Amino acid sequence: MKPFMYERVTDPRAAGAAVSRAGAKFISGGTNLLDLMKLEIEQPTHLVDISRLPLKQVEDLPDGGIRIGAQSANSEVAADPRVRARYPALAEALLAGASGQLRNKASIGGNLLQRTRCPYFYDTAVACNKRTPGAGCAALRGFNRTHAILGASDACIATHPSDMAVAMSALEAQIDLLEPNQSTRRVAIDDFYGLPGSTPHIETVLRPGEMITAVILPPPPPGRQRYRKVRDRASYEFALISVAVIIATDRETITTARVAFGAVAHKPWRSIDAEAALEGRPATLTTYQAAADAAMRSAVGRGHNDFKIELAKRTLCRTLADAAQISIGRPS
Amino acid sequence: MDTSTKPTAVAVSRIALTVNGQPRQLELDPRTSLLDALREHLHLTGTKKGCDHGQCGACTVLINGRRINSCLTLAVMHDDDDIVTIEGLSVPEALHPLQAAFIERDAFQCGYCTPGQICSAVGMLAEAKAGWPSHVTPDVASGQIALSDAEIRERMSGNICRCAAYPNIVAAIRDVAGGVSR
Amino acid sequence: MIGQPISRVDGPVKVTGRATYAYEYRQDEAPLYGVIVTATIGRGRIQEIDVSHAERSPGVRAVITHQNTPAQGARDESSPMPYWRARPTLASPRIGHYGEPVALVVAATLEQAQAAASLVRIAYAAEPGHFDFMANAERAYAPKQLVFGLPTDSAVGNFDAGYDSAPIKIDRQYNTPYCFSQPMEPNACLAVPRGEDLVLYVSTQIVDAARSSVASTLKIDPEKIQVVSPYVGGGFGSKLSVHSETILAAIAARRLNQPVKVALTRRQIFHDVGVRPTSIQRIRLGAERDGRLVAVAHDATMHTNPQEEFVETSALATRSFYAAPNRLTRHRLVPLDMLRGEDVRAPGEAPGLLALESAMDELAHALNMDPIELRIRNEPRSRSRAKCAVLGTARRRMPARRSAAVQVGTASATARNGARRQMAYRVRRCCGHSCPPAGASESAGAAGAGQHLHCVL
Numbered sequence: 001m002k003p004f005m006y007e008r009v010t011d012p013r014a015a016g017a018a019v020s021r022a023g024a025k026f027i028s029g030g031t032n033l034l035d036l037m038k039l040e041i042e043q044p045t046h047l048v049d050i051s052r053l054p055l056k057q058v059e060d061l062p063d064g065g066i067r068i069g070a071q072s073a074n075s076e077v078a079a080d081p082r083v084r085a086r087y088p089a090l091a092e093a094l095l096a097g098a099s100g101q102l103r104n105k106a107s108i109g110g111n112l113l114q115r116t117r118c119p120y121f122y123d124t125a126v127a128c129n130k131r132t133p134g135a136g137c138a139a140l141r142g143f144n145r146t147h148a149i150l151g152a153s154d155a156c157i158a159t160h161p162s163d164m165a166v167a168m169s170a171l172e173a174q175i176d177l178l179e180p181n182q183s184t185r186r187v188a189i190d191d192f193y194g195l196p197g198s199t200p201h202i203e204t205v206l207r208p209g210e211m212i213t214a215v216i217l218p219p220p221p222p223g224r225q226r227y228r229k230v231r232d233r234a235s236y237e238f239a240l241i242s243v244a245v246i247i248a249t250d251r252e253t254i255t256t257a258r259v260a261f262g263a264v265a266h267k268p269w270r271s272i273d274a275e276a277a278l279e280g281r282p283a284t285l286t287t288y289q290a291a292a293d294a295a296m297r298s299a300v301g302r303g304h305n306d307f308k309i310e311l312a313k314r315t316l317c318r319t320l321a322d323a324a325q326i327s328i329g330r331p332s
Numbered sequence: 333m334d335t336s337t338k339p340t341a342v343a344v345s346r347i348a349l350t351v352n353g354q355p356r357q358l359e360l361d362p363r364t365s366l367l368d369a370l371r372e373h374l375h376l377t378g379t380k381k382g383c384d385h386g387q388c389g390a391c392t393v394l395i396n397g398r399r400i401n402s403c404l405t406l407a408v409m410h411d412d413d414d415i416v417t418i419e420g421l422s423v424p425e426a427l428h429p430l431q432a433a434f435i436e437r438d439a440f441q442c443g444y445c446t447p448g449q450i451c452s453a454v455g456m457l458a459e460a461k462a463g464w465p466s467h468v469t470p471d472v473a474s475g476q477i478a479l480s481d482a483e484i485r486e487r488m489s490g491n492i493c494r495c496a497a498y499p500n501i502v503a504a505i506r507d508v509a510g511g512v513s514r
Numbered sequence: 515m516i517g518q519p520i521s522r523v524d525g526p527v528k529v530t531g532r533a534t535y536a537y538e539y540r541q542d543e544a545p546l547y548g549v550i551v552t553a554t555i556g557r558g559r560i561q562e563i564d565v566s567h568a569e570r571s572p573g574v575r576a577v578i579t580h581q582n583t584p585a586q587g588a589r590d591e592s593s594p595m596p597y598w599r600a601r602p603t604l605a606s607p608r609i610g611h612y613g614e615p616v617a618l619v620v621a622a623t624l625e626q627a628q629a630a631a632s633l634v635r636i637a638y639a640a641e642p643g644h645f646d647f648m649a650n651a652e653r654a655y656a657p658k659q660l661v662f663g664l665p666t667d668s669a670v671g672n673f674d675a676g677y678d679s680a681p682i683k684i685d686r687q688y689n690t691p692y693c694f695s696q697p698m699e700p701n702a703c704l705a706v707p708r709g710e711d712l713v714l715y716v717s718t719q720i721v722d723a724a725r726s727s728v729a730s731t732l733k734i735d736p737e738k739i740q741v742v743s744p745y746v747g748g749g750f751g752s753k754l755s756v757h758s759e760t761i762l763a764a765i766a767a768r769r770l771n772q773p774v775k776v777a778l779t780r781r782q783i784f785h786d787v788g789v790r791p792t793s794i795q796r797i798r799l800g801a802e803r804d805g806r807l808v809a810v811a812h813d814a815t816m817h818t819n820p821q822e823e824f825v826e827t828s829a830l831a832t833r834s835f836y837a838a839p840n841r842l843t844r845h846r847l848v849p850l851d852m853l854r855g856e857d858v859r860a861p862g863e864a865p866g867l868l869a870l871e872s873a874m875d876e877l878a879h880a881l882n883m884d885p886i887e888l889r890i891r892n893e894p895r896s897r898s899r900a901k902c903a904v905l906g907t908a909r910r911r912m913p914a915r916r917s918a919a920v921q922v923g924t925a926s927a928t929a930r931n932g933a934r935r936q937m938a939y940r941v942r943r944c945c946g947h948s949c950p951p952a953g954a955s956e957s958a959g960a961a962g963a964g965q966h967l968h969c970v971l
Binding site: 001005008027051073079084085088095096 | 384401
């Protein structure tokens, strides 16, 4: 680890000032940043510890929504009775991630900003456009089993590893940001992340020194929410495919639906195409399969991850059926 | 306490924290993980380094009552915090119930994951008692948590054991949890 | 075990964190910290190594490379016991596999050593290498012998003739992956110089081997070395031999005349502590219609690093497991520029018996026969006539096990071989044997090997 100066701030104004130094970075839980600093993938010269800022509250909003402070611990939010009751997909997504110890330490803001676990990103001896713009992408012709099938480019096929962000995407979360000059703005989660294009080293729209202060969730949409994570192990592992769905039915017709995928792209993948293929249709396997086909229409395998396309479709079908609580019958 | 060789040309941070009930002052390279502060500076070597990257749980300690991987946090981030390590779980007269249960159930072989397992279990039982759901809880909205074996395994999934003492670890935790088994 | 249950005597120290492992010993003198730098090419040589930035880094006391290691003893492949052999480290600029150690940085604190390690600048001349096992399988060759001087191949009767004549034939290939011991405690050593003597607190499975290996590597009288290892955080084969952390800690400690401790990082263990070779296990079984084996062949092909040949004895147990009149076993090695092989938990038996027993279950399925019945049919009546090792008394308890197995599988057995449907999968009753590597030779066999694992799934 390269040497750095460390300071802790207790007031957002001081945070903005401190992080304006060249080479300064915020740290909160540190469960991703320190992992990367130990490998010298991240090399801040100045750490500004924002973990003690008064941004840990989960608050009900007058419109029926909820505001989650960016410094709340993942585990605290997952255990919050209001989140569990009104946003169960978010609780499920949080609980599906990492381990008990990591969930206790990681902040909500940190979960949004965590970086890819692509093994080539993690290997400083090989080419990675994220670490070194222009160097190339070793994953393209490498072991790309866990890599992106949507929205990728030949510059980068990394995925965003967060479970929480997928549920937040389906729930149409907004992210509150605070600049060093104290001005604020609110960005929809879908607009917060970028696709790799030719600039995979740019992952979000954050401006220099800008800090996440809260995540705002609108009132929950109608219907049942489910988060489903598919992975090689039963626990403590990143997704091969994950999906967050919210589905409301009237008798046996789908009235409204939300669909977002994880582990398929550089960002949580909200699928408007799947939703359009669901709304107004009967809640049957045929409908779900059509939605899955629509969602994966432009999916591209990179050699070792081709299976993800079919896996994503099946996971969506299963999860929709689960959430709609209507049997899809036995597969033949 | 011996801070033998002072690092040169690196800023040193001064922190004060409570470790196993004792106030401790440290002057440290800010890069020092809490794990290395405990092992190398305070010579509390009960907490183990298994992977140094938050992937095995052998370094689990309790910080302000919560179980945390001490390898993935800096000592300087814990100024004013209350740290409990494996050494702080027993009192001179008696082992902590989980320590006794681990012996009774033969829940270890090489012993290297054991301190982390026990500290993690202490934290986990507090979380379950507070009604926290887990990934295997059928309905996250339900307020009732029953610590089945499946729940114990999921909640302890952040602690790896290569000697495969898992069945006995689950049994030891079950004994102390006094919850529903199987 | 026998008699009353008893708590482990080491229980109290382990559950209270008072058991001391190698890296944790405290000396009067504070130790220096060593961090190993590893190669980032698959094969080739170090062209240039610039340690000046590392040496100037705060707290650094030494940077050890192939350019300044002392003369080390050569590894004597002819000596029968591998773990006692020398392990020269940083002895040459050649890189034989990815992750091979190329430098040791020693500093006053761990953080300083880690930071300085990333400042070691190395220019490599990379060479094309062979890394893909399947793509290189045709380059397989026969080693001169197995471990402990056992023959590479074996033959009883005439396999080809026996197999040709058998009415029932099973020919299966099982591919097994690279597999790592990866105990919870990383390989670690604290080396403490005491005048001419050296005390090594090291995580090792065989203290005598560690002492001999260090002595012959560093050309020291073994009497001058003391090895201390009361607690080991798991070995599973990875601590039978000493590894680079031990040799380098010892070299650094003697050079600096101060205690030096070195632990491998978790990543480094994947690259520098030997691996169970990846393999292809081909089993051919020829049987009569009543299940009696006529011919058994086991061909084991696995990778090896060319600089340090290692043969896993996967087909060894097959030589004496079933009493077929015609038996053939062969071991072949594919040279790959990958990490060298070493013993990993149940060396030989794990991949070999997995293959043999799986093939036997396939045979049972082909015969529509209970898999345990198949084994019972093939028990030799006389061990010497069958030239088959009878593995202790446990095997004679087969009938009892059969009834236990039938109890387990009773509810859902729908075919004689226990096949049934569960969800979308076909589930079959299977059975497996295992045995410890207790001198599986052709003749009489190990009477003392009472350990016999018999699983019914």
